[in-house]
Amino acid sequence: MNKAYLGIDIGSISTKGVIIDENNNILASSYIWTLADPVNAVKKLLKNLKQDIPKNYTVVSVGTTGSARRLIGIMTGANVIKNEITAHAIGTLSKYKDVKTIFEIGGQDSKIILINDGIVTDYAMNTLCAAGTGAFLSSQAKRLNIDVKDFGKMALNSKNPTKIAARCTVFAESDLVHKAQIGHKKEDIVAGICESVVNNYLNNVAKGKKITPPIVFQGGVSKNIGVVKAFEKITKEKIITDDNGHLMGALGVAILAKKEKEEIFDFDILNLDFETKGYECKKCPNHCEIIAIKKNKKIVDAWGNRCEKGSLI
Template sequence: MRKGYLGIDIGSISTKGVVLDEQGEILTSSYIWTEGNPVEAVRNLLDILKKEVPSDVVIKGIGTTGSARKLIGLMVSASTIKNEITAHAAGTCHFYKDVRTILEIGGQDSKIILLDHGIIRDYAMNTLCAAGTGSFLSSQAKRLDLDVSEFGTLALSSNTPVKIAARCTVFAESDLVHKAQVGYAKKDIVAGLCKSVVLNYLNNVGKGKKIEGPIVFQGGVSKNEGVVKYFKEILKQDIIVDENSHLMGAIGIALLSKKNETDQVYTLDITDITFETKGFECKGCSNHCEVVKIFKDHEHIDTFGNRCPMGEK
C-alpha cells in the first residue's frame, strides 16, 4: 500500500488536480475548465482522478487552494486550505530549490513571489483590474478568431510586434481593434498582445520588485511561448517554464497537505454527496454582510462572509 496526497487548485478559469506519492512525484494529474461552477468542476475532476489513481494508493491528505479553496475545502473535507501564493511557492521550491523569483499569470490574477532559500521574502498580486491576465488573452483570441493554444506559436513568427497600450484591458482592446482596422498583420498584433501582457505585468505587479534569477514562470499563461519570449527579451534573463507549470499550485498544496498528515484516510468518491450554496444579504445588524450558507447533504455545515454570529442563523 502506498500513500498519496491530493492537491486541488480551483482557479477562475481552470481547475487543476494532482495526486502525489510520498516522494512528491506526480502519480496522476488533470486540468479542466471551471466554467463558472467550481462545485461541478471538482466533481468532474475527482471522477477523472479516481479512475487514474493506482488502486494501491491510499489518500492521506487533501489540500485545496485557489479562489474557491474554502468552498471546495468544505466539500471534499480537505485537511489543508491555503492561499495560492503559499501553495505556488511550496510547489516551485520542491522542483527548483534555489528559485529566486516566481512569475505567475493565471486566468484572473497575476502575482510575483520573491524567495530566498525557499523562504518567501516578498510578494505582490495585481490589484484592481485583470489587464494582462489569461482571461484577457483568451477573449482577444476569440476576437481574432484564434484558439488560445495557437496564440504563442503565431506570436513567435512575428519580428515586428505592434505597440499596444498595456495599461488597461479596455485601452488595450480598443487599441487592438484600431490596429486591426488599419491593416496590421494578425501575427504582429498577436505578438504585440503578448508583449503588452509582459509590459503590463512588469509595470503593475512587478513594480519596484527586484527580479533576480533563477526565474520560474508559471500559471496558464506560461504555456504561451510568445509571452515567455518577451519576458526573456525584456528581463534579459533566462526564464524556466516547467512542463507542469500549470499544475504548480495544486502540487504545492498537495505537498503542504502532506505536512499536515494525520491518520485519517480520505476518499475521492463524492459523487453521492449533494452540495448546495445559498447566498443572501444578512439583515441581522447594520453591517448587511453578504452571507453564503453551505449545505452538505442538505445539512447546514458552514457560513461564509458573516462578521458576527447573527449571520449563522
C-alpha cells in the same frame, strides 16, 4: 498499500488536481474548467483522478487552495486549506529549490512571489485588471479569429511587434482595433499583445518588486511561448517554465497535506448532496454577503460575515 496525497487548486476559471506519492512524484493529474460551478468542477475532477490513480496507491491526506479553497476544503474534508501564495511557492520550490522569483499568470488573476532561501519574502496579486491575464489573451485571440493555442507560435514569426497600449483592457482593445485597421500584420499584432500582457504585468503586479533570477513562470499563460519570449525580451533574463507549471498550486498543497494527520480519503464522498446558498445579513448597514455550504440540506459551514451577529452556525 502505498500512500498518496491529493492537492486541489480551484480558481474562478480552472480547477486543477494532482495526486502525488511520498517523493512528490505526480501519479495522476487533471485540469478542467470551473465554469462558475466549483462544486460540480470538483466532482468531475475527482472522477478523473480516481480513474487515473494507480491501483496500489491510497490517498491518505487532502489539501485545497485557490479562491474556492474553503468551500472545496469543507466538501472534501481536507486536512489542510492554504492560500495560493504558499501553495505556489511550496510547489515551485519542490522542483526549483533555488527559485527567487515566481511569475504566475492565470485565467483571471496574476501574482508575483519573491523568495529568499526558500522563504516567501514578498508577494503581490492582481485581481482587478484583466489586461495582464489569460482572459485578455483569450478574448483578443477570439477577436482576431485565431485559436489561442496558436497564439504563441504565431507571435514568434513577428519581426516587428506592434506596440499596443498596455494600461488596461479597454485601452488595449481599442488600440488593437486601430492597429489592425491601419494595416499591421497579424503576427505583429499577436506579438504586440503578448508584449502588452508582459508590460501590464510588470507595471502593475510586479511594480516596485526586485526581480531576481532564477525566475520561474507558471500558470496557464506560461504555456504561451509568445508571452514567455516577451518576458525574456523585456526583463533580459532567462525564464524557466515547466510542463506542469499550471499544476504548481495543486502540487504545493498536496505536499503540505503530507504533514497532516492521515486518514483514508473516500473518492465517493462527493456523491453526498452538497449545495451552496448566499444570504444577506441585514442586522447592520454593512449588509454582509454570507455563503453557506449545506451537506444533505444541513448547513455545515458559512463565511462572509464580519461579526458574530451574522453567524449561521
